[in-house]
Amino acid sequence: MTLLYPDIEPFASYHIKMELMENNQCHQVYVEQCGNPDGIPIIFLHGGPGSGCRPQHRCYFDPNLYHIILFDQRGCGRSLPHGELTHNSTPYLINDMEAIREKLNIDRWIIFGGSWGATLGLVYAQRHPEKVLAMILRGIFLGRKQDINWVYAEGGASKLFPDTWQQLVRHLPEADQKEPLRAYYQQLTSADELHQMAAAKTLQTWESTIVMLRDHEHQPDFNQDPGPLAHSRIQLHYALNECFIADTPILDNIEFIRHIPTKIIHGRYDIVCPMQQSWELHQVWPETELNIIPMAGHAAGEPALVHALISATQDFAKQLT
DSSP states (O other): OOOOOSOOOOSEEEEEEEEEOTTSOEEEEEEEEEEOTTSEEEEEEOOTTTTOOOGGGGGGSOTTTEEEEEEOOTTSTTSBSTTOOTTOSHHHHHHHHHHHHHHTTOSOEEEEEETHHHHHHHHHHHHOGGGEEEEEEESOOOOOHHHHHHHHSTTSGGGTOHHHHHHHHTTSOGGGSSSOHHHHHHHHTSSOHHHHHHHHHHHHHHHHHHHSSSOOOOOOOTTSSSHHHHHHHHHHHHHHTGGGOTTSOGGGGGGGTTTSOEEEEEETTOSSSOTHHHHHHHHHOTTSEEEEETTOOSOTTSHHHHHHHHHHHHHHHHHHO
């Protein structure tokens, strides 16, 4: 079983200032570069939306072969302002990726993303296919209303975790319990900080329960900066807006990317993003390589998924060097 590479430290990290917003602030997107600056460029797209990058995300790639680029998407992680929703949508994130690519004088790069990161990677590739060398996508999330409802409405993942779902909805008015998304978003964007924190904690408990293929209890660390509050605000902002891609569904735009070598990796028992989504993508795009991991769920850190993801990076390194 292939393990993550040993800890990798960035050789450069900085913020890129983006366009000025109406409040006279601007998003400052955190970027870091690791590995070999002369290696194969690969950009890591984190999930969520809202999660931010972590040190272990650098370690899916051989630092001798890859120029590893990571960035915290708008409002996430070390990007500023924390949890900002203004000018925060998929088209802005795609523009940010282009700003990073141009700043680094990269002609083409590999896209590496899972869950929401796979969504963003696919949409970016459909907008800029000439800039993409290849893609490694895990846990495909197509960003449709039905995919969002699977997680956030009664009748999807709630059927597998009715006990945890009850904890999610029991404090809401009965009218909101079948579709609690908007009610939680209103709490997360209210002026009451206690309501914000309580809502974020409940949401994070639900999400952490369904993410891994093992019994576990996870208590989010609300002392992090910006912590789960910014994550939840951004995640529900995108969910309520159908990821800002309802007018350009991914499955309807495959012809733009059909030529791009792409490996799809999906845990068979993924509860967050059921494997049906990767299957649907593969049916309209049979040129992709679909690797179904038998005993794995959603989390990229599960050993079988780590093995498959690193194997994919090694395969492309052999092909491109």
